[in-house]
Amino acid sequence: MSKKLVLIDGNSIIYRAFFALPLLNNDKGVYTNAVYGFTTMLLRILEDEKPTHMLVAFDAGKTTFRHQTYKEYKGGRQKTPPELSEQFPILKELLDAFHISHYQLDQYEADDIIGTFAAKGNDENWDVTVISGDKDLLQLASENVTVKLTKKGISDVEAYTPDYMVEKMEITPEQIIDLKALMGDSSDNIPGVPGVGQKTATKLIKQYHTVEEVYKHIDEISGKKLKENLTNHKQEAFMSKELVTINRKSPIEITPENIVYKGYEQNKVSSIFKDLGFQSLLSRITGESSEDVEQNASLNEIDFSILHELTPDIFTGEESLVVEMLSDSYHQAPIEGFGIANKNNAYFIPTEVAIKSHVFREWAMDSRKKKYVFDAKKTLVALLRQKIEIKGITFDMLLASYLLDPSENHHDIPAIAHRMGNKDVLFDEEVFGKGAKIKVPEQNALAEHIARKTSLLYAMKEDMESKLKENEQYELYKELEMPLALILGEMEHTGVLVDVKRLEEMGVELKQRLDEIETDIYDLAGEKFNINSPKQLGPILFEKLDLPVIKKTKTGYSTAADVLEQLQNEHEIIPKLLLYRQLGKLQSTYIEGLLKVVNKNSSKIHTRFNQALTQTGRLSSIDPNLQNIPIRLEEGRKIRQAFVPAIKEWIMFAADYSQIELRVLAHIAEDEKLIEAFQNDMDIHTRTAMEVFHVGEDEITGNMRRQAKAVNFGIVYGISDYGLSQSLKITRKEAKKFIDRYLDSYPGVKTYMDEIIQEAKHKGYVTTLMKRRRYLPDITSRNFNKRSFAERTAMNTPIQGSAADIIKKAMIDLHEKLIEEKLEARMLLQVHDELILEAPKNEIEKLKEIVPAVMENTVKLSVPLKVDYEYGESWFDAK
Numbered sequence: 001m002s003k004k005l006v007l008i009d010g011n012s013i014i015y016r017a018f019f020a021l022p023l024l025n026n027d028k029g030v031y032t033n034a035v036y037g038f039t040t041m042l043l044r045i046l047e048d049e050k051p052t053h054m055l056v057a058f059d060a061g062k063t064t065f066r067h068q069t070y071k072e073y074k075g076g077r078q079k080t081p082p083e084l085s086e087q088f089p090i091l092k093e094l095l096d097a098f099h100i101s102h103y104q105l106d107q108y109e110a111d112d113i114i115g116t117f118a119a120k121g122n123d124e125n126w127d128v129t130v131i132s133g134d135k136d137l138l139q140l141a142s143e144n145v146t147v148k149l150t151k152k153g154i155s156d157v158e159a160y161t162p163d164y165m166v167e168k169m170e171i172t173p174e175q176i177i178d179l180k181a182l183m184g185d186s187s188d189n190i191p192g193v194p195g196v197g198q199k200t201a202t203k204l205i206k207q208y209h210t211v212e213e214v215y216k217h218i219d220e221i222s223g224k225k226l227k228e229n230l231t232n233h234k235q236e237a238f239m240s241k242e243l244v245t246i247n248r249k250s251p252i253e254i255t256p257e258n259i260v261y262k263g264y265e266q267n268k269v270s271s272i273f274k275d276l277g278f279q280s281l282l283s284r285i286t287g288e289s290s291e292d293v294e295q296n297a298s299l300n301e302i303d304f305s306i307l308h309e310l311t312p313d314i315f316t317g318e319e320s321l322v323v324e325m326l327s328d329s330y331h332q333a334p335i336e337g338f339g340i341a342n343k344n345n346a347y348f349i350p351t352e353v354a355i356k357s358h359v360f361r362e363w364a365m366d367s368r369k370k371k372y373v374f375d376a377k378k379t380l381v382a383l384l385r386q387k388i389e390i391k392g393i394t395f396d397m398l399l400a401s402y403l404l405d406p407s408e409n410h411h412d413i414p415a416i417a418h419r420m421g422n423k424d425v426l427f428d429e430e431v432f433g434k435g436a437k438i439k440v441p442e443q444n445a446l447a448e449h450i451a452r453k454t455s456l457l458y459a460m461k462e463d464m465e466s467k468l469k470e471n472e473q474y475e476l477y478k479e480l481e482m483p484l485a486l487i488l489g490e491m492e493h494t495g496v497l498v499d500v501k502r503l504e505e506m507g508v509e510l511k512q513r514l515d516e517i518e519t520d521i522y523d524l525a526g527e528k529f530n531i532n533s534p535k536q537l538g539p540i541l542f543e544k545l546d547l548p549v550i551k552k553t554k555t556g557y558s559t560a561a562d563v564l565e566q567l568q569n570e571h572e573i574i575p576k577l578l579l580y581r582q583l584g585k586l587q588s589t590y591i592e593g594l595l596k597v598v599n600k601n602s603s604k605i606h607t608r609f610n611q612a613l614t615q616t617g618r619l620s621s622i623d624p625n626l627q628n629i630p631i632r633l634e635e636g637r638k639i640r641q642a643f644v645p646a647i648k649e650w651i652m653f654a655a656d657y658s659q660i661e662l663r664v665l666a667h668i669a670e671d672e673k674l675i676e677a678f679q680n681d682m683d684i685h686t687r688t689a690m691e692v693f694h695v696g697e698d699e700i701t702g703n704m705r706r707q708a709k710a711v712n713f714g715i716v717y718g719i720s721d722y723g724l725s726q727s728l729k730i731t732r733k734e735a736k737k738f739i740d741r742y743l744d745s746y747p748g749v750k751t752y753m754d755e756i757i758q759e760a761k762h763k764g765y766v767t768t769l770m771k772r773r774r775y776l777p778d779i780t781s782r783n784f785n786k787r788s789f790a791e792r793t794a795m796n797t798p799i800q801g802s803a804a805d806i807i808k809k810a811m812i813d814l815h816e817k818l819i820e821e822k823l824e825a826r827m828l829l830q831v832h833d834e835l836i837l838e839a840p841k842n843e844i845e846k847l848k849e850i851v852p853a854v855m856e857n858t859v860k861l862s863v864p865l866k867v868d869y870e871y872g873e874s875w876f877d878a879k
Helices: 010-020 033-049 088-097 110-123 135-140 162-169 175-183 198-208 211-216 224-232 234-244 266-276 351-356 358-365 376-384 397-404 413-419 428-432 443-470 474-494 500-525 534-544 561-566 573-597 634-642 660-669 672-679 684-693 702-716 721-728 732-745 747-763 784-820 841-856
Strands: 004-009 053-057 101-103 127-132 145-150 157-160 318-324 337-341 346-349 370-373 393-396 496-498 608-610 620-622 650-657 765-767 773-775 826-831 834-840 867-872
Touching: 004 010, 004 033, 004 110, 010 033, 010 088, 010 110, 010 127, 010 145, 033 088, 033 127, 053 110, 088 101, 088 266, 088 784, 110 127, 110 135, 110 145, 127 135, 135 145, 135 175, 157 162, 175 198, 175 211, 175 234, 198 211, 211 234, 224 234, 318 376, 318 443, 337 351, 337 443, 346 351, 346 443, 351 358, 370 443, 376 393, 376 474, 393 397, 393 474, 397 413, 397 443, 397 474, 413 443, 428 443, 443 474, 474 608, 474 784, 474 826, 500 573, 500 634, 561 573, 573 634, 650 784, 650 841, 660 672, 660 702, 660 747, 660 784, 672 684, 672 747, 684 702, 684 732, 702 721, 702 732, 702 784, 721 732, 732 747, 747 765, 747 784, 765 784, 773 784, 784 826, 784 834, 784 841, 834 841, 841 867
Parallel strands: 004 053, 004 127, 053 101, 127 145, 318 370, 370 393
Antiparallel strands: 145 157, 318 337, 337 346, 608 620, 650 834, 650 867, 765 773, 826 834
16 A cells, blocks of 8 residues: 555644643643644654654534434533634644644535545545544544544554454444444443443344344344333434434545645744644754755855954944853853843854953943843853853843743744744754754854854844834833843852752651652552552452442553542542652652752852743743742652752841732732732732631632632733633632632722723733733634633733733842841742741841841832741741
8 A cells, every 4th residue: 555644633632632631731831732632643653654644623612413403412512622622723833834634514524524534545546544532433443544542642553444343343434333223422422321231232243233122033132121211212322323324425525635734844843843842742843944945155254353362442332242052051061152242243242252351351241331242141150150250231132122022932042033034043053952952162163153143143233123112112121121131140159058968868757758659559458569660450449349430441440540539538548649640759859860960079059041932921940940949749849858048047038028919919900809919908808708608707618718819820921711711629610610710709800900901902912010911913804713812911911021020020129138138148939929048057047137128119009018027047947
C-alpha cells in the first residue's frame, strides 16, 4: 500500500486532552492544556504513522440528522466549558500551521466524516488509521482500517483490527453497532434496552450475531426479566442501532486530493509553539522550512573594527552596548564579547580585552556617559560578575519592546529590528544555532553579528522612545520599569543564602516520613506493592479494600488525585496515599531541585526575575522559581527554613500586601460597598459571604467564607462558572448562581465589567492605572470563544496589572528609602504581593516603621492599602 491515510476524531481527542491535563495557560492567560495534549499526540502520530493523507474531523454543531430520529440524542451532555471552547480555534490555527486539513459538515458528526473517508480508503486498498477515544468508531475496523483508541488519558493508544476485536471483545467490528443497540450509551443518551449491560449484550450478540436475529429468537432467551425488557423495549433497541450506525456515505465536499499531507514548515509551527508557551515541544520539531527562512545573503556591508586595545577617544559619551552571552543563564554563562556603537563607529571588543581595560571600566562606571543597552538587568549582573559596576544606563531596548507589545514572545535585537522593518541582521539562532547545537562562530563572524546588533540598538532607540511617548507609556518605562530593572539586577546578583545542611536534613527527614507512610500504607493494604503504580494500586483499593469505583480508564481503575480526594472519608489509606504523593513531589522537585541550583562557592541561590514576560506586568521567577514553593503543607512551608540571612546576627523581614487585587478592583470599579468594606477594615470575604448568602455576619461559617473567597478572587481572574465549580467542587449551576449573586451585590463591579469591555472594543486595548497596555485583537472577533476570552482578559488585566505596577513602584520607593535612611537592609526577593529583605537586627524597629509606610503610600487609591509584616531567623520564621 503506497497511500497512508490518518483520520483523527478532533472533538474526542481535544475533550480527552482537556480533562486529562490540568488547566494550563500561557503567559498571555490563554488556556492551552487541551491544545497541548492534542499536539503532543499529533507529533507522535506524525512520527509513527508517516501519513501521505491526513484529516482531523470536527462536529459542526449540536444538531445532527440523528436528532430527527431521536430528539433527546446527546441530550444529557453538559455544556462545553468555556476554558475548552476557546481552545478550538487555537487548535485549528495550529493544524493550519502543520498543513493538516480539518473539516466539519453541517448536520453530520465527526464520526460520519471519518466513516466516509475510511470507507473510501478501504475501497481503494489504502492503509487507513482512525484515532479516537470513542468506541463507536470500532465499527469501521476492517482489513485495511485500524482503529486506535486512546487508553490512559491521551498518552497511550490501543490498536483494534478485526482479529484483535474478536480476541479481546468476542465480537466483530460490524457487531459493535448491535452491541451498542442493546446496551445503549449513556454518554450519547442512547437508550438501548434497560437492564442489558455489556456482558449480557456480548453474550446475546455472540449467540445470535445481530439485533434482528435476537428478536427472531426472542422465545429462546432464558431469564424472565431479560426477555420482558427486550420485548418491551424493542423499538428503542432498533432506534439505538440506527443512532449508533456511522453514515459512511456522508455528502462530503472534499476529496482525498484535498487532504494530502506533505509535512509542515518548522518556522510556522515553532512560532505558534513559542506563542502558546509549548517550550517542551519545540525540541521535537525536526526539519527545516524551505519557504519560511529569510534569505539573508544580501545583508548590507557594515563597517566595524575589532579592538585589541582601548583608548578613551572611542567613547563619545553616548554609546550602545551589547554584552553577548549565548545562554539566558547569565549568572553562570561566559561573556563571548562586547559590542560598542555610536553615531560614528561600531566596534567588537573581545571579552578579555574589555574586562582588563581601565578605559572600559572607567567608561562603564561613569554615570555621565549615556549607555543604551538591550537588557539592563542582564548587563548589570554580567558586569558585576567581572567586578565592574555599570552606571548611566538611559535606554533598555528589551523593556521598551515589551511595553510596546507585551504579547510578543521574541524581544531579542534581530526580532525587534525585523518587526520594525530593518532586516539587515541575522537572527541569533542562524548565527549561533539553538538547543544542543549552539556554538560560537569564528571571531570575524561573531564580531560582525554583534556589531550589527549594537548598531541597530543605537539606531532604533529614538524611534522606540517616540512610540512609548505616543502611547503615554514613557513615564511607565522611565520611572518604573527602568529603575526596577537595576534593582532586580542587584537583588539577583546578591542572591539568597541557603542553609545547605538544613535543606539536606529536610531531605533526610522527608525520606524518613515517606518510609513511615509507606509502611502504614502496606499495613493498611495488608501487603507490599508499588505505591506509584496505578496498575498495582487500583486492585488494592477497589478490589481488596472494596472502595467505591469513581472512574475507570482503559487500563483499569483511575487512581488520579481527584479520585482519591473523593474517597478521603472512605478509608484511612486514602489520606496516607495523598500525603505520600505530595511529600514525594516536595522531595524531588523542591529539596533535590533547590540543592542542584545552589552556587557551590557562595551557598547562594541566584534566581532570575522575568521582567518582560507576562502580559499583566507581573514579575515571574525562574532557575529556580522561588515564587512557587508550595506552602499549603507544613513540610512545604518548612523548606523556607533553609533560606537565611547572608550575615550572622541578621534577620529576614517579610512584608506583603493584604488583598491588593481586591482593593484595586474596589478603586477601579468605584463600587460603594467594596470601598466601604475596605475603608472600615472589614474582612472582605466575610462581607462577600454576607452578600452572596444573604445572612448576617454572625451566621457566616468557615465554608461560606471559603466559597466567598473563591468567588472574590475568581472575579479578579475572570473565572467562569466551570472554573469556579472545579475549585469549589460544586455544580456549574451553583457556581453560576454564586457569580450572579456577587454581581447583584456589587453593582459597581458589574458596571465596570460592562464599560471596560466597551472601552476595549473602542480602543483595541486596556490599560492599568500606570498606563501599561494589553492589546486585545480578538475583542471584536466574530468567533464567540475568542471574543469571550478577550472580554474576560479586558476585565481582569487592569486589576492584575495595576496590582503588579503598585508592587513594582513600592520596590523602587523602598530601595530609595533604605538608601536615604543609610540602612544596611536590602531586598532579596519579590514573591507575588510580598517583599523579602535581610537586615541587621538593630534595624528591625526602623524597618517596622518604614517598610509598611512606604508600601502603603506608594500610590493613593480610594481605599487604603494594607501591609502585614513579620521577621525572624529565616524566611520561614518571617512568615
